[in-house]
Amino acid sequence: MRLFRLVKIARVGLKCGLDRLILEHDPSGRLAWPLKLLNGLYFWRDRNRLAAPRGVRLREALETLGPIFVKFGQVLSTRRDLLPDDLADELAKLQDQVPPFPSDEAIAVIELSFKRPLHEIFATFEREPVASASVAQVHFATLYDGTEVAVKVLRPGIAPVIAHDIALLDSFALLLERFWSDGKRLKPREVVREFAKHLEDELDLMREAANCSQLRRNFADAQLLLVPEVYWDYCTHEVMTMERMHGIPIGQIDRLREAGIDLKALSRAGVEIFFTQVFRDGFFHADMHPGNILVSAAPASFNRYIALDFGIVGTLTETDKNYLAINFLAFFRRDYKRVAEAHIESGWAPSKTRVDELEAAVRAVCEPIFDRPLKEISFGKVLLRLFQTSRRFNVEIQPQLVLLQKTLLNIEGLGRQLDPDLDLWQTAKPFLERWMREQVGWRGFINHIRKEGPQWATMLPALPRLAHQALSQATERNAEAAAELARLREEAANSRRLAALAMLVALAALLLATLQIV
Incomplete structure (x- = not known):
């Protein structure tokens, strides 16, 4: 079955002219002759399709191959570090209509x-x-x-x-x-x-x-x-x-307005929901496209988001959350030196990277987009420039953050639909500052005590017994060590006695040999 599937993929790829796309990224030429051979076997191709832009041809090929390739194309569209801008933009248009x-x-x-x-x-x-769906x-x-x-x-x-x-x-x-x-x-x-x-x-x-x-x-x-x-x-x-769940699809802006939904408040709430899931919970809905989100128009839950389809969720470790928060907050404060330091501290950038050079490169990417509404910012282009910077400094792409990047781009798309004048920076900054205060300082210290308190309450009564056991074990180990040291000393003394006796025997033998000669 895999062979037949591979033949179909090859046929669709040649029909859409993907061999040309592959040859563009094969500077060694090692793939040239196999592709030319396949091209010779598939001698007839639609000239109009081959004349289309390469991004269009790639998208059409994935749509022809079926829902799994469409879904992969959607994920790949978020990896602008892997694809040129024109391909990523075209793949972002893929719709999973099965x-x-x-x-x-x-x-x-x-x-x-x-x-x-x-x-x-x-x-x-x-x-x-x-x-x-697929x-x-x-x-x-x-x-x-x-x-x-x-x-x-x-x-x-x-x-x-x-x-x-x-x-x-x-x-x-x-x-x-x-x-x-x-x-x-x-x-x-x-x-x-x-x-x-x-x-x-x-x-x-x-x-x-x-x-x-x-x-x-x-x-x-x-x-x-x-x-x-x-x-x-x-x-x-x-x-x-x-x-x-009953609600209005978030993509139907006219219906939302007719229902009296506050689109500006809704866009701000979307940003807060995203950052709450990521930084508070480390557990976030990672498939937030318009088809999976409704807005409630019921009186009891008016103007609230409704989430659907939970097949894809993302998780982050405490380390990931801390470094991401540091990076986001440093971006919002325009502290590019802290961004560079965080990348090096986290291991995302090589340890020998010069902080000042990475700082200057990040500043060149981010500075032009501040103090501008969302409608004037393309996160796709910003991410592309950041990935180009990462290539220059050999920054490793973190696979566990791919879903987070995809979700952030979804949030951008929703924000553009609901409120093009939304200032993402000013909306997110207070939330991140509040979250950081809860993680560090006295409030963070108190929160950690509350979290660890039950475990400490269980451990404290047992501390005297555990301390006594540790001291007893240490005493036993010391006694065993002393006995072993005494044994080693005795063996060393015996060895010295044997050496002295052997020397006396040797001297006696030498003396006897001398007397015999005389």
């Missing part, structure tokens, strides 16, 4: 998962899906207690397709590392592995349900974000049942 699979297949998956007929599980079930689709239903729910069903037979496509993507990434001068530094195979890991997570709807439940708990007391409740009795690895 035709739904037959409702009978969805019902069969549900009945097999619960080992019961559909009418015993749900009081009503809408056969027509309301949404369809790995699953969603149907509305009603529980027997009257609760309205949304039922997500995994696409049948998708796992082996994904496995084969990921294997092929990894092979392409290997070629990229081998034939592109920047390949090893930019770690394309790690990008593929990161992509594969998140796709694997999406194939387990119990994991997605757990992600949803965690995000709901994180924002339970916040008046910013609504997250659906998960109904665990109706969830399996292939089926996820959650609360049905």
